[in-house]
Amino acid sequence: MFYGSGYVQSGKPLPLRRNKAVIMQRIPISDVLKMVPSGQQITLMGWVRTFRSNRFIALNDGSSLHNLQLVVDFEKFDENLLKRVTVGAAISVKGNLVESLGSGQAQEVHCEQLEILGDCDPGEYPLQPKKHSLEFLRSIAHLRFRTNTFGAIFRIRHQIAFAIHEFFHQNGFFYIHSPIITGSDAEGAGEMFRVTSLNLENPPRTEDAQIDYGKDFFGKSTHLTVSGQLEAELAALALSKVYTFGPTFRAENSNTPRHLAEFWMIEPEVAFADLKSNMDLAEALLKFVIQKVLDHCPDDLKFLNDREVDEEKTKPQNERSEMSLIDRLKFCIENNFERISYTEAIEILRNSNPNKKGKFQYPIDKWGADLQSEHERFLVEKHFKKPVILSDYPKDIKAFYMRQNDDGKTVAAMDILFPGIGEIVGGSQREERLSLLEKRMSEMHIPLEEMGWYLDTRKYGSCPHAGFGLGFERLVLFVTGMNNIRDVIPFPRFPGNAEY
């Protein structure tokens, strides 16, 4: 038996092996489904999904949502061998690919050899050929990859990640690896996880009994990054167009279906760009990625689409989505995102029915209030019914690095709000004027002396520039139609949970 497979090495795709009479190497099921069945002998390896009638094995190898039907003539195989063909078992099969006699599939493999690679005790294996709740699957995250739902999610997650790199590469961006361990604690994006190699039982102390981080590994206090933005800005002010795509850590005690303690974020940063071009970039990126998933993952999307339709049937009419998953994705590509200012949004909200009738938990009365998620949801899901880009927020509710507008009270910030997700992108044109930036940092008690490396970009050839952060898992949530962010990352980290 041959293990492994041929790999693309020269940049040219492997020739399709559909016409070869005998294929000795393992062939992925996704490839088999493209072959014309003509009795060719093939070798398959995968995991058993079901074994029906002591004759039909549904085999899945993760290369595709679809199973391949294997047919065994039980009289030709040892009874004790067939007894080990249980749900979840890993098997290797050699047989002939033929047109299926049954109606559920186009082709099937008539087995000549069958080998158990790994047994799976059916009394203990938690996955059954039935629908499991997402909560239960979350409790066995190490095995949930084996389900149709999570197989589809993680194949799509890959496609999204790949499309993001593809988009930036095609548009002349350079991929920058911003540091994961940071010595800067002034990024201002939330609580941070400390990184230390000190002995926590008995740390070194300074003369005034404080913990002496000067003796720590890096000679100073360090943390896991909460954003690669500041580093990306440094790179953009030399390479013009850059992006980061890496893990990000927030030690916030957030318990919601939209937050993780460890998540992945995409942060493009562009020199010689203003807020409008920042919006154009974000909108183009999101549409490109969604189109790629529609093009490359039709089966997985269809499965998640139908799954959602089934789920919705159990809900009351008024809580159901107006559009199916695939329709939502197409709608998102075909329509321009609504672009309005914070000030316009406040006017819409102030005059809205829920506000007049006192339905909002936080009523909108005056300009300057931060928008609550109920307000964002109203704008996106009820008023505009499409993605909304909100811009030019009051400076007092936004970060220090955002460029101050001429009105003296707003900054060139923009958030993109998606239905069902809320904020998926947060960005801004950056303050490139040194004196204004320093003044704002002082007002917000950001220690200037620690940020000299950042301020240097404003001293030496500063220029207008802009960028944003895109929450990768939030994008995966939208594209897959899932509801809980813990279901779109393989091993979710959240307060009280770092299992696996």
Add this chain to the structure above:
RNA sequence: GCCUCUUUAGCUCAGUUGGUUAGAGCGUCGGACUGUUAAUCCGCAGGUCCUUGGUUCGAGCCCAAGAAGAGGCGCCA
């Protein structure tokens, strides 16, 4: 961190007003069948009713505290 809800068999759930021995479907196991599509049919087994304490003649059910999970809110991406 705050609020609400949930916790009964491996999984998904039902369990009446507090009353005898806590049920169903699916799965497992045993058997039958053999071109099935989460195969079908027959049968067996399977329970710390989340934990602790309380009320009561009697608690899966009522009360209190705690734990775990989910949803809403805040922080944000």
